[in-house]
Amino acid sequence: MAYDALRAARELGALGPEDVHRLADAAWWLGLLPECLRLTELAHRDFLATGHLDRAATQALDIGGMLAMRGEPALASAWLSRARRLLEGLPVGPAHGTLWYVDLSFALEEGRLDEAARTAEELRRLGQAHGHDEYVALGHLGQGLVLLRRGRVTEAFGQMDEAMLLVVGGQVDPEWAGHICCMIVSACLDVADLNRARLCSEAAYRWLEDFEHAVMFTGVCRAHDVDLLVIEGDWAAAERKAELVVRDLADLNVEAVAEVEYQRGECHRLRGEYNEAEVSYGRAAALGCEPQPGTALLALARGDVATAWETVCDAAARAATDPFRSARLLRALVEIGVAAGHPDAAANAAVRLRELADTFGTPGFQAWAAHCYGVVALARGDAAGALAPLVRASSDFRRMRAWCDAAAADLLLSDVHATLGDAAKAEQYRDSAVAVFHRLGMPTPTVMPRPRSELDGVLTAREAEILARVATGAANRDVAESLSISEATVRRHLANIYLKLEVRTRTAASAWAYRHGLVPEARA
Template sequence: MDTEVDIGAARAAFAQRRWTEARAGFRQGGDLGPDDAAALAEASWWLGLMDESLRLQEELHRRHLSAGEATSAALDAVLLGFHEALRGDAVVGSAWLARARRLLADHPRARERGYLCVVEADASLGEGDLQTAATLATEAQQIAQLHDDTTLSALGRFAEGLVTVHRGDRGPGLALLDEAMLPVISGDVDDGWAGKLYCQMMDVCHDLADVRRARRWSDTTERWCREFDKAVMFSGICRIHRVQLLGAQGRWEAALAQAKRACGELTGINVAVVAEAHYLLGELHRLRDEHSAAAAAYAAALDLGRSPQPGLALLQLRTDRASVARKGLDTALYAAAGQPLRRAPLLAAGIEVALTRADVAAASTFADELEQIATTYAGPGWLAASAHWRGAVLLARDRPREALVLLDEAEHRWRDLETPHEVARARICTARALATLGDHDGATRLLDLAEETLTGLGARAALDDVARLRGRHRDVLTSRETEVLAAVATGATNREIADRLVISERTVGRHLANIYTKTDTATRTAALAWARDRGLL
């Protein structure tokens, strides 16, 4: 009687997404029927207990085989294959999917066959095989209609939308994706598969460099995750997308903290997400000019199977290894042949590397392809990047007036996306064009704006670009740093300086840190003495 009560409570907890309580109840329930055993496996999965969940799923698979339930055993195999691949064991994952295909060979219209189609469509998309992915997406939807399966229908339509987007039909593709998400948002799709779709929606927004859409879906997914007792997998994936967004917004300290947390959160659960966390750490360290930390993070990402490009190439460029950077990008571009959205960030980096090497012809070729991708996919971020780098190429070809038109467009697009680092970089490039045309006052104003933004971000790498354009190195005080030091001379506190200059107190602190570094001093008094000795105050 007590066991029956415990099982009833466990079932109720499971239905209410209280996974910890459900797992505890089912584990105390003795011999479980197939449905309860499946619920226990799922509860363990939501809690991030991947080894336990997969072991339970394998036991369920064997029970279904022994009972002659081939299609149920096949669905177990699909889930096992999918989750083994996620945690990094592609060989075992492939073996389970092969078993699922064999078990379903005599059941071509079975509902379970539709779920296999969805998983295989994802794999085909990852390999750039759009035709196979499209065929599988269509088959999944046909099977869904036959069985009136809302979850499978949403999965199939979403796969079709992904194929359509990757073929370059952005509008129709996004319409299909949005339609597929309707039953997800209304709660009519099974939770595990709903989470998969939420994550894929965030992924496609990132691929398209559609920052605004990415923010909306990240917020929606995070709210959905809060409906559960725990959602280790999906909360971890949300964290990675939040890191991307925080980085774009210039909130680098918060992004670093979240990325470091994500590196350990999904270890043994989702290797691709952990690898991406390390890569994003590398990006943040690179932008802050922390070379050793960036290199270590890129190496960790590579060790987990994630290409360190284009970040590694840009780091190598920063350390005067432009030829090495070019070779790494060429290899990555070759590997991404036929996959435009994978090539886009590599092309942007390739332009920067080529221009540094004074290889304007190569930069122009890369810019042509990036422009074609931006036009085809209409991703807001790629349109901004294309305008930026096309302008940079025109400037290198000594066509500053034409460059200004595109650089102005790039700055406006970056501002609309609220990406301060990219806005500042566009302003630096525009300042170069203005200086070339003899408008030194205009160039100085733009450099002042860029410098202020970059100092607030702690973007030491880009600050060097400003310093070079001003015709000096970083050991000479900037105009803003001189203003800060002048305010210090009046006895003002950091808070008072921030109010006076209309900047944040944190930015004041960063200016002072830069001043101490450049003047080789450690106190306000010493820095003031240094400045007075040189007639700066």
């Protein structure tokens, strides 16, 4: 193995700085980050001592990048500053390419899109001038990311395709090739183009077949898999992949680990495992990932509507300049706004989400916007107006294999058809939705998030779910099965419901449920 041979030579003192760099590179591919950092710093000092300032700067940039991924931004910044100082006054050459890509990344993150676009073009020209196709590819990638932020999605993915062609043609150094593959999949997920994300992920795995020990890139690809598996509702597979990511990347890539912890929280929340969800969201937050809209939706599921509303509004305000984050938060804002009795705010959020969907035009954004329009229309009593957008959302979610979301849309369509007087279709949609929820191991949600005023602030969300089922004639065992809880838990909740409503029988509690809109009258 190259790493073992180089390490043995190093122990004999027979390696120059270039060989030390190669040894560090081998350690990086194996996921041995502490060893890689030590060796890269040693190579940096050796290059400095021999007057190779451009190579010393490259090593400093490598150290800065590794520390940034590890979650040590202060040290990373110091090394990047050193690299910048070393390159000052040197003729522009390949060593500047990595620094320019770092600058491009910062400009993108901070919303300086014009600057990012200029840097991407300079990077592409640098690669062409010096015969370094990795910088040509990074230039195309950078232009694509800028265009994506501007909503020019077709052009954006065209640029990324150019970068990918250089990768699959073997014209890009493996370190950069893996990075480009991962960034393109991430971009697809950002704009909720799930089928494109799957295709790009498959291409990344094919590229990885030639790199058996690529710990970092394999881990990041698995992190993207977790995102997709959660959307598909394959919780068990998502959990298995998440465990591997945490195991392999805990000391390598804090951002990837934080993201899978957030997705673990989503798995638990959607399955009704609220305490476990809270723990996972907390881990994600501790690693620097804002766990939104997950924690807001968790508060809603627990019946704490006020906290859910305050949390999602605050998060949406902070993400206002980030279209990708905004889309996800606006979607949650609609759901929580309806439940919290803020129909106008929910409607405004649905309009803003529709504007993003029209700008970006991706399948996911379009489906989210249609679903939210249906939610708002139904909450306002406009069942006829909710029908078309919810049908579209259900269809779009199925094409994306977002089974949980499709079932949620079908549950709303059941409510729509019941309100419109078509009991057969209402039952058909409800049966379809419940079957999916059962298959996924999820509790069946209430048909429609009801404004808090309709519940008189009396019942928690879980109590409302149970009462809604009891009111339709479900036995305790059926309620327990549909919500994935025990019969004893159902009995305990019913006892609390009777006390809160000041009733003594299921019949009286059911009558209260119909009067307060927990169950549509047309379904009685």
